[in-house]
Amino acid sequence: MSRWGRLGLLALGAILIVLPLPLTPNLINAAIKMMIAGLFALSFSLAMGQAGMLSFGHSAYYGLGAFATLHLMKAVEGHLLAWPTPLLPLAGAVVGLFFGLVFGWLATQRTGVYFAMVTLALAELLFTLAPTWTSVFGGESGISTMRMNSWAINFATDTGVYYLTLAWVVVSTWCLWAFTRTPMGRLALAVRENEHRVRFLGFNTHGARTVIFGISTMFTGVAGSLLAIANEATNYTIFSAQASANVVLQTFIGGSGTFFGPALGAAVMTFFARVTSDLTRSWLLYQGVIFVIVMLFVPDGIGGLISLHARRLRATAIRHLTVPYLLCLVVGVLLMIGVVFTVESVHVVMSDAYAVLRRTNGGGMVPYPLFGRQFDPWSPWTWAIPVGSILAGAALLPIARRLTRRGWSQALLEKTA
Amino acid sequence: MEFLVVSVLNGVVHGLLLFMVSAGLTLIFGMMGVLNFAHAWFYMLGAYVGFTLSRTVGFWAGLIAAPIIAGAGGALVERYMLRRVHKYGHAHELLLTFGLAFIIEEVIKLLYGDFPVNYAMPPYMKFAAFTIYETNYPFYRLFMGIVALAMFAVLYVVLTRTRVGIIVRAATYRPVMVEALGHNLPVVFMGVFAAGAGLAGLAGAVAGAFFPTGPNMAVDFGTLVFVVVVVGGLGSLEGALVASLMIGLFISFSVGFSWSLSDVLALVGLGDWARAVGGILTLQLSTIAASMPFLLMLLVLLIRPAGLFGDRQ
Numbered sequence: 001m002s003r004w005g006r007l008g009l010l011a012l013g014a015i016l017i018v019l020p021l022p023l024t025p026n027l028i029n030a031a032i033k034m035m036i037a038g039l040f041a042l043s044f045s046l047a048m049g050q051a052g053m054l055s056f057g058h059s060a061y062y063g064l065g066a067f068a069t070l071h072l073m074k075a076v077e078g079h080l081l082a083w084p085t086p087l088l089p090l091a092g093a094v095v096g097l098f099f100g101l102v103f104g105w106l107a108t109q110r111t112g113v114y115f116a117m118v119t120l121a122l123a124e125l126l127f128t129l130a131p132t133w134t135s136v137f138g139g140e141s142g143i144s145t146m147r148m149n150s151w152a153i154n155f156a157t158d159t160g161v162y163y164l165t166l167a168w169v170v171v172s173t174w175c176l177w178a179f180t181r182t183p184m185g186r187l188a189l190a191v192r193e194n195e196h197r198v199r200f201l202g203f204n205t206h207g208a209r210t211v212i213f214g215i216s217t218m219f220t221g222v223a224g225s226l227l228a229i230a231n232e233a234t235n236y237t238i239f240s241a242q243a244s245a246n247v248v249l250q251t252f253i254g255g256s257g258t259f260f261g262p263a264l265g266a267a268v269m270t271f272f273a274r275v276t277s278d279l280t281r282s283w284l285l286y287q288g289v290i291f292v293i294v295m296l297f298v299p300d301g302i303g304g305l306i307s308l309h310a311r312r313l314r315a316t317a318i319r320h321l322t323v324p325y326l327l328c329l330v331v332g333v334l335l336m337i338g339v340v341f342t343v344e345s346v347h348v349v350m351s352d353a354y355a356v357l358r359r360t361n362g363g364g365m366v367p368y369p370l371f372g373r374q375f376d377p378w379s380p381w382t383w384a385i386p387v388g389s390i391l392a393g394a395a396l397l398p399i400a401r402r403l404t405r406r407g408w409s410q411a412l413l414e415k416t417a
Numbered sequence: 418m419e420f421l422v423v424s425v426l427n428g429v430v431h432g433l434l435l436f437m438v439s440a441g442l443t444l445i446f447g448m449m450g451v452l453n454f455a456h457a458w459f460y461m462l463g464a465y466v467g468f469t470l471s472r473t474v475g476f477w478a479g480l481i482a483a484p485i486i487a488g489a490g491g492a493l494v495e496r497y498m499l500r501r502v503h504k505y506g507h508a509h510e511l512l513l514t515f516g517l518a519f520i521i522e523e524v525i526k527l528l529y530g531d532f533p534v535n536y537a538m539p540p541y542m543k544f545a546a547f548t549i550y551e552t553n554y555p556f557y558r559l560f561m562g563i564v565a566l567a568m569f570a571v572l573y574v575v576l577t578r579t580r581v582g583i584i585v586r587a588a589t590y591r592p593v594m595v596e597a598l599g600h601n602l603p604v605v606f607m608g609v610f611a612a613g614a615g616l617a618g619l620a621g622a623v624a625g626a627f628f629p630t631g632p633n634m635a636v637d638f639g640t641l642v643f644v645v646v647v648v649g650g651l652g653s654l655e656g657a658l659v660a661s662l663m664i665g666l667f668i669s670f671s672v673g674f675s676w677s678l679s680d681v682l683a684l685v686g687l688g689d690w691a692r693a694v695g696g697i698l699t700l701q702l703s704t705i706a707a708s709m710p711f712l713l714m715l716l717v718l719l720i721r722p723a724g725l726f727g728d729r730q
């Protein structure tokens with residue numbers, strides 16, 4: 001790892017340690033969820049990014065880790081056994097590892113799309129069984145319990161949970177990173193690139209893939225545990241295909257080819273979801289659009305983009321790119337304004353509230369409220385906002401692309417000079 | 418006996434509907450290697466197009482427009498999106514269609530709201546075709562079956578009796594060779610993708626008027642379609658037909674049975690033990706009917722990943 005990378009990590013660590021001081025409880029909770037999502041994405045990415053196993057059922061191990069932890073917490077609450085709260089994620093780790101090895105042994109017999117389908121089938125089986133299996137998964141309502149204070153740490157507030165989560169996420173991340181440096185971790189890369197050749201070299205690739213999958217699900221189990229500790233409850237929806245899909249989306253938006261990319265993607269998208277889900281009901285649409293745009297135009301994700309700049313450019317060469325990137329930002333904002341305005345307008349106009357408003361005003365297309373203002377559906381000014389900003393963005397896009405390309409070639413020249 | 422006959426009829430019709438959607442999916446996979454996640458969302462699109470037109474123009478206009486619009490959508494997706502990411506590999510293509518499914522569903526929710534819409538067949542089609550053992554069998558179920566059979570006949574003739582069909586079938590097996598012989602493979606891909614999406618759209622417009630049309634229809638149907646395609650063998654049309662009928666029959670029968678594992682164990686004298694253990698052993702078949710297709714898919718993937726009729730894995 002480069003000097004800058006190391007400094008960056010230290011700075012990030014320092015920020016994370018002092019972060020809860022200025023934050024409101026709501027934001028601390030958001031930070032906890034972001035870290036958990038980051039760990040989930042990192043562990044998923046060990047299977048996907050490192051070993052090339054696209055799993056569509058990682059929510060199974062996430063959920064099993066959460067349920068195992070909740071059962072342990074219930075046992076502690078009922079004084080059946082004494083287990084310190086900070087060590088609860090071990091339950092998730094054990095359950096994640098166990099089921100990861102068992103299910104993984106089955107799933108890794110197949111590769112590619114077939115592997116994805118086996119993992120999907122396993123997760124869907126759990127999802128459909130869980131609500132009917134009340135004794136283990138608590139039926140439709142799930143199970144809930146309470147955190148206990150232990151080791152003289154107060155876990156009644158979010159701050160205590162924050163530091164517990166931070167400690168586990170840091171340790172797990174370090175373990176996952178260290179794993180990529182071990183011979184086994186190198187083997188994972190080799191299996192991804194050419195499994196036939198690895199087998200020909202005498203390795204047991206099925207065994208290797210099973211172990212790698214198990215390690216991935218072990219840390220997924222830890223992430224599920226942390227979620228259970230933070231929420232103190234869960235139900236069968238944690239197994240849903242939606243949860244598995246989310247981690248896939250976040251990992252690819254962050255960039256599955258880099259180590260920290262998935263965590264970055266997960267943290268950003270979790271925060272995005274938290275902020276936008278309060279503001280608009282169409283946030284899933286925006287999330288889908290972001291994902292498709294990343295898939296189409298940035299196949300290596302945010303992390304890939306950052307590492308491209310870090311690898312290819314000197315720090316001083318960035319100045320060639322400031323103007324083009326600012327222009328790109330302007331284009332992005334213009335297009336975003338156009339799309340968001342259109343979507344939100346449609347949403348308001350199609351809503352029941354607007355239908356009521358129309359009926360009380362004689363059935364015509366009355367002005368609709370949006371962003372704290374009134375817009376007249378038939379006024380050309382209303383239409384000018386989305387049409388104008390999209391047209392302006394589309395007109396500027398080729399210029400921005402040309403300037404960016406020129407900036408890049410100048411920046412690359414500086415390195416060779 | 419009544420239960421048996423009605424269940425068989427319902428199962429066959431449901432199976433034929435499943436086949437209408439899975440035919441396109443399995444052809445696309447066989448040819449392009451792309452597992453199109455968004456396929457069932459074209460079914461949903463078709464249902465909503467049918468709903469919109471049945472309110473304004475008429476039911477039959479919806480039936481005609483739905484496959485055209487879904488097919489055009491499919492062509493655009495293939496031409497301007499899938500082709501772009503083809504060079505990054507199959508995982509990327511799969512994920513792109515997955516993102517598209519998301520967008521289609523959310524746009525439909527944006528336009529039509531989060532609740533099922535009232536898409537109904539025209540009143541003159543609401544009559545009983547015949548009566549078996551006091552059960553009035555709705556004509557519309559037969560109609561759905563007839564549409565699916567007609568579609569199967571057309572597809573079969575096109576694929577086996579025309580030049581286009583020869584090229585499509587050849588491209589499923591040896592795409593590189595077909596291209597080397599001078600056929601425009603990208604256009605063939607686009608055509609198959611559009612045709613598959615169009616069939617799904619038609620199925621949606623037909624089935625949506627009978628089954629509920631709502632934001633969940635694609636997820637519910639889509640997972641079943643996956644199961645059908647995997648069980649039948651990815652890329653195999655015959656396999657898809659047989660698996661569709663199997664799963665359709667299975668679903669229509671399983672809702673009526675209250676067997677559980679403990680009843681099976683009772684046959685060997687372990688019934689009391691099983692009931693004492695409870696949990697998974699006493700779940701009734703009808704309550705876990707939703708899990709069974711996945712169990713079937715899992716078994717097929719593990720034991721014979723090529724599926725019933727597939728010839729590769």
